[in-house]
Amino acid sequence: MHLDPFELHRPATVEETVALARELAGRFDYLAGGTDLLANYKMHLNAKPHLIALDRLAPLRERRLDRIGAMVRLAELERDGAIRSAYPALAEAVDQVATPLVRASATVGGNLLVDTRCFFFNQSYFWRASLGFCLKADGDRCHVVPQKERCYATFSGDLAPALLVLDAEVEIVGPDGRRRIPLASLYDEGGDGIRRHRLAPGEFLAAVTLPEAARRRSSTYAKLRVRPSFDFPELGVAVACRWAGDRLEHLAVATGGLETYPRRWDDVTAPFVGRRASSELFREVGAAIRPRVRPVHNTFLPPDYRKQMTELFVRRALERLAPTSGAAG
Amino acid sequence: MPGARRIRFGLNGHPVEVTAPPERILLDLLRDDLRLTGSKRGCDLGTCGCCTVLVDGRPTLSCLTLVHLVEGREVMTIEGIASPHELHPVQRAFVEHGATQCGFCTPGFILSAVALLRENPQPTRAQIVRAISGNLCRCTGYTKIVEAIEAASRAGGAG
Amino acid sequence: MSSGPLRSAAPAAMRLLGGRIPYVEGPLKVTGRAEYTDDLARPGMLVGKLLRSPWPHARIRSIDVREARGMPGVFAVLTGDRYPTPFGVLPITRDETALAVEKVRYIGDIVAAVAAQDELTAERALATIRVDAEPLPEYTDPRVGLRPVDEPIHRRGLNGTNIQKEVRQHFGDVDAAFAQAPVTVRVHGSFAGVTHAFTEPLVTLAEATPNGRLTVWSATQVPHYLHRTLSEVLGIPMHRIRVIKPEVGGGFGGKSDPLPHEIVCAALAIESGRPVKMLLDREEVFYTNHGRHPTENDVRIAFDAEGRLLGYDIEAVIDGGAWSSFGTVTTYYNGVLAMGPYRVPNFRYVGHRVYTNKPPSGAMRAHGGTNIRYSVEVAFDEAAEQLGIDPFELRARNALPPNSDTINQFHISSTSFLRCLEAVRERSGWASKFRQLPYGKGIGLGCGFYISGSNSPIHFTPKMPQSTVHLKADMDGGITVHSxxxxxxxxxxxxxxxxxxxxxxxxxxxxxxxPVDSDVSPVDLGSYSSRVTFMMGNAARQAAEAMRARLVRAAAELLGAPAERIEVGHERFFWPEDPARSVSFLEALHKAMEAEGALQSSGSFTSKPMGGSFKGARAGTAPAYSFAAYVAEVEVDVETGVYRPTHIYAAFDCGRPLNRLAVEGQIEGSIHMGLGQFMGETMNYRGARLLNPALLDYKIPMPEQMPEIDVLLVGDDDPDGPFGAKEAGEGPLVATLPAMANALYDAVGVRFYRLPVTPDVVWKGIQGRRAAARRWKGN
Incomplete structure (x- = not known):
């Protein structure tokens, strides 16, 4: 397999990067770890004539407790004891991404923006041509939910749900300067598998920031997949909470691997804040989230099962974080 | 080749300079240009681990690595692990414990194992299993691979 | 002279065999120096690429290759009309062509081929080829193809259907047996297709030289059949073709058919006059397939009240994909490989293998024996429960004895099946675990039976040995082995x-x-049907004994002793009456060479005629059979259905293990592959379209999923095996799957008849049982 020729730009400063982005508008992709992008390029999936590599931007590689550069490799995060103990959900999510070989190259930013996946998209040019292509690449219709408007490809990052429940924000840099938004706002719930984030043209992720409050929460991430390595999530559930005694003071639940974007379920979980820890409570939270998730049949495991497991995974995560387990914060 | 540039990097302890276009993949360069064929092409998409090399000591998928991005870095392939006259302890253990059958995945496993033992000379079984969980073997069922890495560890196989 | 068998030698007398022998090529493999086909290069080598069909079934009206032919850097373009001679691994079912002729039959079928200076040029050339094709009805359900169809996939389909092979066998009186049976069980098994997924992709390098010869290097496990097929299709006599097998990165049956890309690559080399290498990408390897057939079987088994077998009544519908491949054999095997390890007094089998518009199925490790074994062993578990007999006891009561014949005239030379049962029962702690582990944990027994080498060489004319081994010893004291x-x-x-x-x-x-090279290696039929240890091993022993006889004679001359009294020591020959005096190996060799120069010797193996005289009687006959009894333990997360095998105890009868390291490796690897088929591997088709032609989506188990494995080698020597050995390459797979199924049943009280058993399936099964208010172990 080969890559079609492209030009590779390796700017050394943020300013240079932004200038390049402006110049190459619409004709480039940013290159982070490359483990997803280059595999897609080899399959001729939406390849561009220019790549702007972010690997020389030193600020993007910085790693602090409250700010993790977008170009920090997952393998570095995996070995960072301070970050691990501060954000268990993040550590658990990182540990479960793909394989050690992928994590050696893959980055935080890359995982947050990893392209959505679908049986009908992540295929070779030949395969897709034999089917007449699809909405997300080279075609005009969807084969998962037959219609021509919306792409149902599935968001398949592991870090996003974990960072969502930790109230992470992302620093974004682009031709119009620098901005910081809640991670939740990065994902476009009005979009689809193609219009999957709210970055403006030319913008890139510079860092993830985490509030001090996140370190006072207990949190966890659980992933459903067929094999304990390699596989993308069929479901990812992150939960963060804080208990005052046995009273729930704060609760955040986020899911990934189900729909075209990761989601945080504040409107569902809000009514449960203030309740006392109990198995009923845990069950109720899970049961409240289940009907809201809408997986489609474009991954290995059937959507109905993934939906059922969402309820269970939420319940189990809460059980794990229950105050009696000593994880109270 | 449009955009081809001269790229310098360390390869198995020796500096090399190659001319490569931006889209040149490290695995292709190693196998086709430099004729170092120990790194294997099993899937070309990062899902088998047969192409594993060490970049600055860390196991890396050479099939998803651009040559331009290893500029100035140190690449170690399976050809650079043994001294000319003696196998590396991990290699010896793989032979003695039957950890290689068809051998096609073996270079990748050995590099993953060598990197593990350098970082953690006395890994637990679970740590070994985790360290090789990006390398696919279709012959051995991994049993003897894990045993070989354990044996290399006991023999002081950080190398 | 002392060329008699070493069979009588006490095991202690063996220096190497029976021990743990590291692979001789190990040091090359661990250093990256072992050479696989894709590691080779020839001067002026071109890249060969294939244009594949996007249609599952279509008639080709025309193929326009003019633009491709005219492109700079393109040296040859081929379509099906150039080499249309049909071929197939079985001479009786030649229905494949190197490139599609008239029709394409599956998505991925080869339509055209190009040899160009590099990959990019080749791909650009392929992109210019215009294929005008008329889509035809696509057939993806083999049951549809059992009846006449509008457009049979092949003309040779039976009576206008897509049936490639029909087998009907009946021994004894099955209806009478079932009529009087107090206990009958019935299992409908349904098995997704699985594929070999060897790590080394398919690859061939070919070069035609001006001396009229063609050299082909290929990742093949049966160089001889490739050799024959190249000759047949390309129209070149075999003696002008040289086939070389470099190191091969796994086969498992997937490199045993002569494959179309191998022929196309050679044809491109002939057409272009340049060496051509053709490396398939992973997706193409999935399309080439020849993996285990998607299968549905219906197995009824009758027992008397004491649990003695009365009869089997088996039906199977087998999804063959686009070609015959080994399918005729597969069709027989799906029935007759149920003949062991139990004595079956009445037996009926109806099997159909049906063409579909999918990539061809073929031979995969434990070919034909895996899916039927699953249904039989699950049925035994159900019968044991019904009869109130322990599953071990039920099997022991029905075990075939050594030196016996099955009702279809398979001769069972040796079997240590009872010892397998005893050993694994004890080691696994069965007595204190079966039905006694807590809910969610389970233990199960599955047994195995497999051929130790197909007795019928596929090419049975001319009648020649199935294996030949040549030795050459020269003055350097080295012995070169050719086979x-x-x-x-x-x-x-x-x-x-x-x-x-x-x-x-x-x-x-x-x-x-x-290394295998048809110019110097005498014919051996290669690696399939678990034949190598048995057949090559016997040939090698014979060759070595012939050489030993000459060395002994030379040593006797040097020692002034009678040759028949000379014994072989370590690197020396001696006369026991005066052991202080001996001659070294080299001295004996040099002495022997005085008469004839370098010593050469030859050994061969030809299996005895066997089997009955009825139609299909040869299918499944083998010079020996392997036996297995496995116990699996599993742990199920009953809320998610996620489960994992925690321990597999594998008692195996391979006769005498000659290299324990290799035998253990084969058993561990077989268990891994069996677990793959059980737990998640599937050729996931939507209609004719393969949804997962990639290693990311084809779920080969990872190291975290592997259980602890205890290998118990308990076989008695086989009377005809080399040094008492039988096969250990394929038989070790089959018991894995039913052991898992029966362990899952013990854990959660649910039977699984459809493979793979993914977590959602287990979860659904548990939900279904609960919904029906059926309790299991108190839950």
Whole structure:
């Protein structure tokens, strides 16, 4: 397999990067770890004539407790004891991404923006041509939910749900300067598998920031997949909470691997804040989230099962974080 | 080749300079240009681990690595692990414990194992299993691979 | 002269065999220096690429290759009309062509081929080829193809259907047996297709030279059949074709058919006059397939009240995909490989293998024996429960004895099946676990039976040995071994060297196994049907014994002793009456060479005629059979259905294990592959379209999923096996799957008849049982 020729730009400063982005508008992709992008390029999936590599931007590689550069490799995060103990959900999510070989190259930013996946998209040019292509690449219709408007490809990052429940924000840099938004706002719930984030043209992720409050929460991430390595999530559930005694003071639940974007379920979980820890409570939270998730049949495991497991995974995560387990914060 | 540039990097302890276009993949360069064929092409998409090399000591998928991005870095392939006259302890253990059958995945496993033992000379079984969980073997069922890495560890196989 | 068998030698007398012998090529493999086909290069080498069909079934009206032919850097363009001679691994079902002729039959079928200066040019050339095709009805459900169809996939389909092979066998009186049976069980098994997924992709390098010869290097496990097929299709006599098998990165049956890309690559080399290498990408490897057939079987078994078998009544519908491949054999095997390890007094089998518009199915490790074994062993578990007999006891009561014949005239020379049962029962702690582990944990028994080499060579004319081994010893004291047996990672080179070294009494490093090269390697039929240890092993022993006889004669001359009294020591020959006096191996060799120069010897193996005289009687006959009894333990997360095997106890009868390291490796690897088929591997078709032609989406188990494995080798010597050995390459797979199924049943009280058993399936099963208010172990 080969890559079609492209030009590779390796700017050394943020300013240079932004200038390049402006110049190459619409004709480039940013290159982070490359483990997803280059595999897609080899399959001729939406390849561009220019790549702007972010690997020389030193600020993007910085790693602090409250700010993790977008170009920090997952393998570095995996070995960072301070970050691990501060954000268990993040550590658990990182540990479960793909394989050690992928994590050696893959980055935080890359995982947050990893392209959505679908049986009908992540295929070779030949395969897709034999089917007449699809909405997300080279075609005009969807084969998962037959219609021509919306792409149902599935968001398949592991870090996003974990960072969502930790109230992470992302620093974004682009031709119009620098901005910081809640991670939740990065994902476009009005979009689809193609219009999957709210970055403006030319913008890139510079860092993830985490509030001090996140370190006072207990949190966890659980992933459903067929094999304990390699596989993308069929479901990812992150939960963060804080208990005052046995009273729930704060609760955040986020899911990934189900729909075209990761989601945080504040409107569902809000009514449960203030309740006392109990198995009923845990069950109720899970049961409240289940009907809201809408997986489609474009991954290995059937959507109905993934939906059922969402309820269970939420319940189990809460059980794990229950105050009696000593994880109270 | 449009955009081809001269790229310098360390390869198995020796500096090399190659001319490569931006889209040149490290695995292709190693196998086709430099004729170092120990790194294997099993899937070309990062899902088998047969192409594993060490970049600055860390196991890396050479099939998803651009040559331009290893500029100035140190690449170690399976050809650079043994001294000319003696196998590396991990290699010896793989032979003695039957950890290689068809051998096609073996270079990748050995590099993953060598990197593990350098970082953690006395890994637990679970740590070994985790360290090789990006390398696919279709012959051995991994049993003897894990045993070989354990044996290399006991023999002081950080190398 | 002392060329008699070593069978009588006490095991202690063996220096190498029976021990743990590291692979002779190990140091090359661990250093990256072992050469696989894609590691080779020839001067001026071109890149060969294939244009594949996007249609599952279509009639080709025209193919326009003019633009491709005219492109700079393109040296040859081929379409099906150039080499249309049909071929197939079985001479009776030649229905494949190198490139599509008239029709394409599956998505991925080869339509055209290009040889160009590089990959990019080749791909650009392929993109210019215009294929005008008329889509035809696509057939993806084999049951549809059992009846006449509008457009049969092949003309040779039975009576206008897509049936490729129909087998009907009846021994005894099954209806009478079932009529009087107090206990009958019935299992409908349904099995997704699985594929070999060897790590080395398919690859061939070919070069035609001006001396009229064609050299082909290929990742093949059966160089001889490739050799024949190249000759047939390309119209070149075999003696002008040289087939070389470099190191092969796994085969498992997937490199045993002569494959179309191998022929196309050679054809491109002929057409272009340049060496051509064709490396398939992973997706193409999935399309080439020849993996285990998607299968549905219906197995009824009758027992008397004491649990004695009364009869089997078996039906199978087998999804063959686009071609015949080994399918005729597959169709028989799906019935007759149920003939062991139990005595079956009445037997009926109806099997159909049906063409579909999918990539061809073929032979995969434990070919034909895996899916039927699953249904039989699950049925035994159900019968044991119904009869109130322990599953071990039920099997022991029905075990075939050694030196017996089955009702269809398979001869069982040796079987240690009872010892397998005893050993695994004890080691696994069965008595204190079965039905006694807490809910969610389970233990199950599954047994196995497999051929140790197909007795019928596929090409039975001319009648020749199935294996030949040549030895050459020259003045350097090295012994070169030539044979066309194909080491694909299973360790046959090592075994070959070890047998020679054992017989001659020399160190292993004296023996060099020459890479397979048809110019020098005498024919051996290659690596399939678990035949290598048995057949090549016997041939190697015979060759080594012939050479030993001459060395002994020379030693006797030097020692002034009678040759028949000379014994072989380590690197020396001596006369026991005066053991202080001996001659070294080298002295004896040099003495022997005075008469004739370098010593050469030859050994061969031809299996005896066997089997009955009815139609299909040869299918499944083998010079010996392997037996297995496995116990699996599983842990199920009953809320998610996620489960994992925690321990597999594998008692196996491979006769005498000659290289324990290799035998264990085969068993562990077989268990891994069996677990893959059970737990998640599937050729996931939507209609004719394969949704997962990639290693990310084809779920080969990872190291975290592997159980602890205890290998128990308990076989008695087989009377005809080399040094008492039988196969260990395929039989070890089959018991894995039913052991898992029966363990899952013990854990959660749910039977699984459809493979793979993914977590959602287990979860659904548990939900279903609860919904029906059926309790299991108190839950």
């Amino acid at each position: 066309m047996q194909a080491d694909i990672g299973q360790g046959s080179n090592t075994l070959l060297a070890a047998i020679v070294a054992e017989v001659l009494g020399v160190d292993l490093d004296r023996v060099h196994v020459h």
